[in-house]
Each structure stands twice: as C-alpha cells, then as structure tokens.
Amino acid sequence: MNQLVERFLRYVQFDTQSNPSDQACPSSQGQLVFANQLKAEMIAIGLTDVSLSDDGYLMGRLPSNVSANVPAIGLIAHMDTAPDASGAQVKPQLVENYQGQTIALGTSGEVLSPEQYPDLNGLHGHTLITTDGTTLLGADNKSGIAEILTAIATLVANPEIQHGEICVGFTPDEEIGRGADRFDVKKFGAQWAYTIDGGPVGELEFENFNAASAEVIVHGVNVHPGTAKGKMINAMNIAAQFQLMMPADETPESTEGYEGFYHLVAMSPSVAKTTLHYIIRDFDQDSFAARKAFMTEQVAMLNQNLQGKGRVELVLSDSYFNMKEMVAPHPEIIELAQAAMADCGIEANIKPIRGGTDGARLSFMGLPCPNIFTGGYNFHGLHEFITVQGMEKAVAVIVRLAEKTAQTYISKENA
Structure with a gap:
C-alpha cells in the first residue's frame, strides 16, 4: 500500500485542471501530459492493448486468468480536476494518527476543523492527506486512478486471485461535463463498469441528478x-x-x-x-x-x-440524465459491489449522487456504470482531503469485486 500513497502523491503533481472555455478535447494540455505518464505505467504494470487517443482517452485491459465465461467488467476514473480552484503546484500534507484537532493548511490561513467538517470526528487514528490551503488536492479523481492501478498491480502480483477480463479507462474533462463525449464503449469492451469517483468509504451510487x-x-x-x-x-x-x-x-x-x-x-x-x-x-x-x-x-x-x-x-x-433508468434493470451489478464491500467489512451506503459522473452518460451509451467510493471528502475546494485508510479500502473492494465477479460466474457455469 506504500505504492498506493506514492502513486497518489505523484499524480497530484500534474496540473490537469480542465478548462470550460476551451472547446478542444482535452481542454487542457496538462491532461495529455498526465495521460502519457499513465500510459507508460499501465504498460509497466502488465496491462495489454494500452492505447491513448488524440482526444486524451486512455484504455487498457487485464486479461482474464480463468477459463470460465466471465463477463468483462470496467473500472473508470477521470484525469482532470475541477475548475473551481487551482490544481497547479499542489503541496499535499500528511497528518498521521489524526486525533480530532484543527489542522492548519500550510501557511495559507485556511484550516480544516471538525466544527466545520464533522466527518473528521469519525476519522480519529487515520492518516489524512490534505491541501496546503492554496489549491485543490486532486483526490477527485486522481485517488480513483491510483486505487484502480494499485488494484490491477495487486491482481497481477497475485495470480491466484481469480478474475475475468478487466477493462481500465481514464477520461479527460469529466469536471466540465465532457468526459463521455468521445468515449468508445465498443472499443472499451466491458459489459458493465464502475466509476471509482465517490466520496467517503462505503458510498455506492447508481442514481444521479x-x-x-x-x-x-x-x-x-x-x-x-x-x-x-x-x-x-x-x-x-x-x-x-x-x-x-x-x-x-x-x-x-x-x-x-x-x-x-x-x-x-x-x-x-x-x-x-x-x-x-x-x-x-x-x-x-x-x-x-x-x-x-x-x-x-x-x-x-x-x-x-x-x-x-x-x-x-x-x-x-x-x-x-439519471442513470438509475439504465442500471436498475441490471441489479446484479449493484449486488456484486455490495457483496464485495461486505466481504471487506464495509457496509454499503447506497445513496443518490447529488451531481453527476461519467457513468451517468455512459449508462445511456450502453455501459451501465454505478459509482464506488474513493475515501475522499470536500471535493472541488481548498479543504479537500482523503484518508490513506479509505484509499486502501477502495483498493481492497476493487480486488474483491474482480474476484467476486469471477467466482459468481464460475459457480453459475458449474451449476
């Protein structure tokens, strides 16, 4: 899991803020710089068919390690950060063994306090990663990217964990509503997918505005x-x-x-x-x-x-539009995610997204796509933070979800 934190801290150094005023795709060159770095990393981890389009859509596959007919599932995150605050020169702070104190965010004068953010009261003993009060952190959604690639690396390093084909996709410009505009669902190849783009541990969402x-x-x-x-x-x-x-x-x-x-x-x-x-x-x-x-x-x-x-x-x-219309006919997608969380000791918190994800549009493009937590809080602002423990749980859920899907369909085939 040291690799997980190292990946995340490295990723947030890339300035990938999307630009709603630029009609190019991607809307900022920093996203392509980051995408090329990720492409090399995906190949090094062991993903195959890794491709990066001129539009900034990055895809790859982890081949199945079972002979049974297991559906290909997808894991998706976005590379851009929100235009609401700067994503340049991010200086993360690690606060180990948090005990409920108010945290000074660098020398900015900004603070992270449990009075303003009561979620902190449930995070005693955790390691927090915060901003220095001058930029976004970038956990939305670089934590999702770090969690997906750490989970893939875990599966590659542990071939005894059964899994079907896993399709990985990283998109540009999600924060300005264009993340699914040029997403090639057929090329991606998954029967369904999960965006790893939620908040606190346990969030599982298949309804949105x-x-x-x-x-x-x-x-x-x-x-x-x-x-x-x-x-x-x-x-x-x-x-x-x-x-x-x-x-x-x-x-x-x-x-x-x-x-x-x-x-x-x-x-x-x-x-x-x-x-x-x-x-x-x-x-x-x-x-x-x-x-x-x-x-x-x-x-x-x-x-x-x-x-x-x-x-x-x-x-x-x-x-x-509300993805529930397209996801609800496939209850097994939600049931598998719930079961994976339960196996990791996490109670699923099924709630509506008061916003949207790439998954909303992708669901209407033929790729049902619920949303799973990253472990982050306060996205889009200077008080954004994430916990290392939450990120680790996200990785565990992704690994277990891949395994659970394979086991479920192997059992069906053997029945």
Whole structure:
C-alpha cells in the first residue's frame, strides 16, 4: 500500500485542471501530459492493448486468468480536476494518527476543523492527506486512478486471485461535463463498469441528478449616464429582478437528499447585456421537466412586465440524465459491489449522487456504470482531503469485486 500513497502523491503533481472555455478535447494540455505518464505505467504494470487517443482517452485491459465465461467488467476514473480552484503546484500534507484537532493548511490561513467538517470526528487514528490551503488536492479523481492501478498491480502480483477480463479507462474533462463525449464503449469492451469517483468509504451510487444548464440573457440599452434619462435600460437591474423571481429555498445550500434545485453559478454583467448562468438539477424526470417549464414561464412573465423596455431570452440545454433508468434493470451489478464491500467489512451506503459522473452518460451509451467510493471528502475546494485508510479500502473492494465477479460466474457455469 506504500505504492498506493506514492502513486497518489505523484499524480497530484500534474496540473490537469480542465478548462470550460476551451472547446478542444482535452481542454487542457496538462491532461495529455498526465495521460502519457499513465500510459507508460499501465504498460509497466502488465496491462495489454494500452492505447491513448488524440482526444486524451486512455484504455487498457487485464486479461482474464480463468477459463470460465466471465463477463468483462470496467473500472473508470477521470484525469482532470475541477475548475473551481487551482490544481497547479499542489503541496499535499500528511497528518498521521489524526486525533480530532484543527489542522492548519500550510501557511495559507485556511484550516480544516471538525466544527466545520464533522466527518473528521469519525476519522480519529487515520492518516489524512490534505491541501496546503492554496489549491485543490486532486483526490477527485486522481485517488480513483491510483486505487484502480494499485488494484490491477495487486491482481497481477497475485495470480491466484481469480478474475475475468478487466477493462481500465481514464477520461479527460469529466469536471466540465465532457468526459463521455468521445468515449468508445465498443472499443472499451466491458459489459458493465464502475466509476471509482465517490466520496467517503462505503458510498455506492447508481442514481444521479437529471441535469440541465440554463442561460438567461438580458438585453438592455446603454447610453452615457449623463444623458441616460428615459433612454438607458440597465440589463443588470432586470437580471436582479429575474433572480428574485427564483425560489429562494430551492438552491444547493437549502436542499439535500432527493431534493432538486436551481443554482446561479455565474454571471456576466454589463448595462447593455447581462447573462445569468444557471444549472438545474432534479432526480425525478417529471419534476425536472417542471423546473425547466418554470424558468420558461418566469422569462415570459418578466418580458410581459417589461413592456418592451428590455428583453430577456432563455437558452436551455440538457446535460445528462439519471442513470438509475439504465442500471436498475441490471441489479446484479449493484449486488456484486455490495457483496464485495461486505466481504471487506464495509457496509454499503447506497445513496443518490447529488451531481453527476461519467457513468451517468455512459449508462445511456450502453455501459451501465454505478459509482464506488474513493475515501475522499470536500471535493472541488481548498479543504479537500482523503484518508490513506479509505484509499486502501477502495483498493481492497476493487480486488474483491474482480474476484467476486469471477467466482459468481464460475459457480453459475458449474451449476
């Protein structure tokens, strides 16, 4: 397991932050640099058919070591980190034998405290890997990559552990919603897969939000302020009116569990034109459709109230859908993951993802793809951290999942 930590600490040194403003694939060159490093490592570990596309999709296979007809399963993680904070010059901190204290994150002035993050109260005695308070850590999702490759290395080093063919895939640009755009499911070759992209130990997820983006574009009129009376129409004021028309209690900070939301994520303001960038999320398809209809109605109402003194338009785009629809018909996929966790002494915490993964899109592309924990916390922020023990448990679950799948299908064939 020293290799696991060494891999992770080495991986987070690569700056792979994706860039939503760049339409190239991948959206940042750092992802290709990292992918080439991983390609060499995959070959050295013993994976075959290792390939890296010009688009930054990296794939390889571990051949089956059993003669029985065991389905090929996939393991997937993403190489990019979120645009929410810098992923450059990451300086991880190791906090051994954590005992509940507040942790200073380098000299940044940021701290990691159990008062703000109660999950820390259950991690006494663990080794934590934190940031220095100036960047992301990159556990989302470089921990998943380290865990997958450590599990593969474990299987290669222990040929007595039975397993079928295992397909490994690392994707670019997941954090900006493009991770599955050019994923070649046929080439990948798995009958189903698991993204290793979850949070705390035990997480097992096969439901996620239905997701859409919404741009509310407000058109005003700009005139020199000295002669603006009766002429200027300030688009920012109209945009503020629209935001106040949205439900104040249906935002990310006011919802949990299966509750959906509207989220104003950014705005581009000016007098002549202001754009509000929203995301819409809901687990239920009917409620999801109702949310989009509500925004459409609010835009129409505001335009009516403006009486031509300014104009508002709405652009809605679906992003991804709830994978439950595609995974639920294959309950054995979930049952195998639950059983693997149980065999490792872990109680599966089946819960909805209040977000999305590559697996959501891949499930609708014919590759059912639930999500398994990595052992990390507080993704997308300066307070991101992970525990070494959680990472080790993820590796154990992946190894056992490969073995359990083989044993299950060998038993079926011999029945």
